[in-house]
Amino acid sequence: MLRFKLLVFIAAFLVISNITLAQQPSIAQKVDALMKKMTLAEKIGQLNQVNGDWEATGPVTADVGNKLEQIKRGEIGSVLNIVGVNHTRAFQDAAMHSRLKIPLLFGQDVIHGYSITFPIPLGEAASWDIPAIERSARIAGTEAAAGGVHWTFAPMVDIARDPRWGRVMEGAGEDPYLGSQIARARVKGFQGNGLGSLDAIMACAKHYAAYGAAVGGRDYNSVDMSLHTLWEVYLPPFKAAEEAGAATFMNSFNSLNGTPATASSYLQRDVLKGKWGFKGFVVSDWNSIGEMVPHGYAKDNYQAAEFALKAGNDMDMESRSYINNLAKLVADKKVSVAMIDDAVRRILTKKFEMGLFDDPYRYSNADREKSVLNRPEHVAAARDIARKSIVLLKNQGQVLPLSKNLNSIALIGPLVKSKGEMKGFWSLDVGDVSQVVSLYEGMQQAAGNTKLLYVKGCDITDTSHAGFNEAYKTAMQADVVIMAMGERSDMTGEAKSRANIHIPGVQEELIQKIMSTGKPVVVLLMAGRPMVFNWTADHVPAILYTWWLGNQAGNAIADVLYGNYNPGAKLPMTFPRTEGQIPIYYNHYSTGRPPQNDNDVNYTSAYIDLPNSPKFAFGYGLSYSTFGYSNLKLSKKSIHNNEKITVSFDLKNTGKYAGEEVAQLYLRQLVSQPVRPVKELKGFEKVMLQPGETKTITFTIDKEKLSFYNDQLVWGAQPGEFKLMIGSASDDIRLEGGFELL
Numbered sequence: 111m112l113r114f115k116l117l118v119f120i121a122a123f124l125v126i127s128n129i130t131l132a133q134q135p136s137i138a139q140k141v142d143a144l145m146k147k148m149t150l151a152e153k154i155g156q157l158n159q160v161n162g163d164w165e166a167t168g169p170v171t172a173d174v175g176n177k178l179e180q181i182k183r184g185e186i187g188s189v190l191n192i193v194g195v196n197h198t199r200a201f202q203d204a205a206m207h208s209r210l211k212i213p214l215l216f217g218q219d220v221i222h223g224y225s226i227t228f229p230i231p232l233g234e235a236a237s238w239d240i241p242a243i244e245r246s247a248r249i250a251g252t253e254a255a256a257g258g259v260h261w262t263f264a265p266m267v268d269i270a271r272d273p274r275w276g277r278v279m280e281g282a283g284e285d286p287y288l289g290s291q292i293a294r295a296r297v298k299g300f301q302g303n304g305l306g307s308l309d310a311i312m313a314c315a316k317h318y319a320a321y322g323a324a325v326g327g328r329d330y331n332s333v334d335m336s337l338h339t340l341w342e343v344y345l346p347p348f349k350a351a352e353e354a355g356a357a358t359f360m361n362s363f364n365s366l367n368g369t370p371a372t373a374s375s376y377l378q379r380d381v382l383k384g385k386w387g388f389k390g391f392v393v394s395d396w397n398s399i400g401e402m403v404p405h406g407y408a409k410d411n412y413q414a415a416e417f418a419l420k421a422g423n424d425m426d427m428e429s430r431s432y433i434n435n436l437a438k439l440v441a442d443k444k445v446s447v448a449m450i451d452d453a454v455r456r457i458l459t460k461k462f463e464m465g466l467f468d469d470p471y472r473y474s475n476a477d478r479e480k481s482v483l484n485r486p487e488h489v490a491a492a493r494d495i496a497r498k499s500i501v502l503l504k505n506q507g508q509v510l511p512l513s514k515n516l517n518s519i520a521l522i523g524p525l526v527k528s529k530g531e532m533k534g535f536w537s538l539d540v541g542d543v544s545q546v547v548s549l550y551e552g553m554q555q556a557a558g559n560t561k562l563l564y565v566k567g568c569d570i571t572d573t574s575h576a577g578f579n580e581a582y583k584t585a586m587q588a589d590v591v592i593m594a595m596g597e598r599s600d601m602t603g604e605a606k607s608r609a610n611i612h613i614p615g616v617q618e619e620l621i622q623k624i625m626s627t628g629k630p631v632v633v634l635l636m637a638g639r640p641m642v643f644n645w646t647a648d649h650v651p652a653i654l655y656t657w658w659l660g661n662q663a664g665n666a667i668a669d670v671l672y673g674n675y676n677p678g679a680k681l682p683m684t685f686p687r688t689e690g691q692i693p694i695y696y697n698h699y700s701t702g703r704p705p706q707n708d709n710d711v712n713y714t715s716a717y718i719d720l721p722n723s724p725k726f727a728f729g730y731g732l733s734y735s736t737f738g739y740s741n742l743k744l745s746k747k748s749i750h751n752n753e754k755i756t757v758s759f760d761l762k763n764t765g766k767y768a769g770e771e772v773a774q775l776y777l778r779q780l781v782s783q784p785v786r787p788v789k790e791l792k793g794f795e796k797v798m799l800q801p802g803e804t805k806t807i808t809f810t811i812d813k814e815k816l817s818f819y820n821d822q823l824v825w826g827a828q829p830g831e832f833k834l835m836i837g838s839a840s841d842d843i844r845l846e847g848g849f850e851l852l
Contacts, residue, residue: 148454214470216259218254231282232279234499236500260312265300267316292347328607330364358390359390373408399429419445497670503647521549522567526564531658533661534660546664591631593633595635687720687723690717696728697728697788739837740762747849768801778832
């Protein structure tokens with residue numbers, strides 16, 4: 111009887127609970143109710159984002175008065191460059207004094223870490239380790255949320271084929287397939303278990319679209335391309351980010367085929383909000399609305415505001431074009447209130463989803479900030495992800511890994527003791543730079559009884575050879591020389607395009623000087639982009655490309671140098687021989703006169719003074735071990751549209767070190783209309799193998815992997831023959847096969 115009564119009670123409770131839940135208004139209903147109370151001025155205020163009183167990340171707008179008072183009047187909906195719980199709480203206090211108490215959104219460029227800095231995104235992409243990349247974003251999002259941030263302006267998912275462009279460091283390289291996998295991972299990492307979780311922040315896919323194709327690799331420059339190239343190469347990572355649930359998109363500075371992206375209805379309304387069904391909101395990049403005027407597209411900010419809103423740009427970052435002009439545009443009947451309402455509804459929806467109306471201060475908790483930042487497990491993850499990002503370019507004579515029994519090691523170069531440079535561009539000043547581990551400090555921890563000798567030799571951009579002799583004498587005293595060379599952290603990033611991407615200054619001359627000692631030399635190249643270093647590549651026996659690895663740079667590099675971690679990273683971007691080859695990328699089209707090799711220059715599409723091939727190809731990267739590929743099997747030789755092919759092969763560690771190999775699957779359709787690239791990455795798997803161990807790797811090929819956009823931009827597969835290639839890099843194909851789509 112008691113059990114029966116208990117069951118009746120539980121059933122009644124559930125019925126009452128369900129009724130109560132059913133009576134709770136949905137977020138859409140809450141947004142509608144709030145908007146009925148809002149004046150036009152308050153609605154326009156929600157579309158206005160301003161820089162806080164921290165560091166500006168763009169050209170500063172002229173003094174616009176007291177921002178706290180403007181917030182209290184409901185004239186500002188979002189603030190960027192505000193971090194720390196005390197800072198954000200002070201600004202949110204002002205919003206709570208506004209008439210409707212609509213909370214602010216706090217945005218910040220959390221690009222590769224918050225308090226703990228991880229490798230630059232291009233470096234992380236070199237890991238080809240999707241779970242590790244997601245974990246990096248997860249930790250960054252967790253720390254940022256604890257610091258009062260609601261929203262990051264990341265990930266940057268622009269495809270980049272030109273290393274002169276400074277912002278290559280912020281993305282995932284040149285390939286749309288790899289870039290799409292990484293876009294999904296970063297969105298999932300930042301947003302965690304979903305918006306409203308206290309360890310999640312809103313992601314922002316940027317820069318929409320084709321910003322990475324700026325003419326001449328010059329930042330903010332125009333872009334001109336076919337719609338076919340746009341859809342085939344540059345849009346896939348954005349679509350992947352949208353499918354992963356990215357809360358927001360940011361449009362780009364560039365014009366695309368004559369129209370500034372901020373004014374592109376095609377991109378924002380037709381594709382993003384229309385075809386893809388995006389429910390979040392679009393924010394302009396810094397003053398990109400106002401920059402329609404120097405573009406020559408709008409005559410003034412009044413007209414620019416009209417174009418931007420009509421095109422689908424919801425929030426205005428820092429141009430003041432909306433707050434100053436939208437009311438008049440409505441009065442002049444050039445912009446409808448309904449269009450403003452749509453933008454406001456999208457923004458308010460995200461504020462409700464973040465839980466800010468329930469508690470505007472829920473992300474501004476000092477105790478949580480103190481407990482979350484710099485957790486030991488976060489530091490350990492930063493070290494692991496940093497070493498996963500290091501690419502071994504050369505190891506002639508097995509100079510690496512270093513013996514633990516060396517008497518002395520010479521550490522030479524301008525970046526040996528650097529800390530700030532290790533954080534790279536787009537790092538935040540939240541964490542103390544003393545937390546960064548320099549190469550010297552990492553080697554001190556790892557070297558044991560080995561004596562470390564240090565000399566700088568030269569500065570990064572030096573023209574002087576004054577330190578060469580001291581460096582030479584120091585090298586002569588050592589068993590092995592390790593040279594830390596590369597760029598300053600402010601030489602790659604936004605507005606950091608370089609026409610000359612060689613190693614700066616006299617650093618390569620210093621490398622030549624030290625090589626003349628006859629000592630074993632290891633060169634570490636620290637940079638945010640692919641550089642040109644032909645002499646070093648041809649003459650130095652061991653080269654590691656270490657990018658900018660963040661807080662744990664020194665420890666991660668030491669782990670790799672001593673073999674405590676076997677490098678397994680692969681290049682996410684092609685390294686040219688010289689700037690004259692740019693743009694250079696692996697997935698190019700053939701021509702009617704393709705060269706058969708680098709020496710075939712007679713009436714073929716080739717240079718007469720330089721090989722066509724790159725210095726280091728996309729997907730390239732060595733290991734201390736070696737790997738054998740064998741026993742390729744295809745489940746079928748032909749398939750129909752709705753069928754799949756299973757591809758399997760054996761991967762064996764044929765060396766003496768345990769290590770990881772990234773096995774890569776490439777496809778080419780031999781005949782199609784329009785033509786297809788000479789090869790396209792369509793799958794990869796990162797595999798850990800013990801010495802002598804063999805694993806069978808399997809890829810599945812379906813219609814989706816064989817599909818592309820035709821001349822009418824219709825997605826689908828065409829019947830025909832396909833070449834299948836499996837290898838260790840785009841230019842190191844180990845197994846080949848073929849099949850037919852009927």
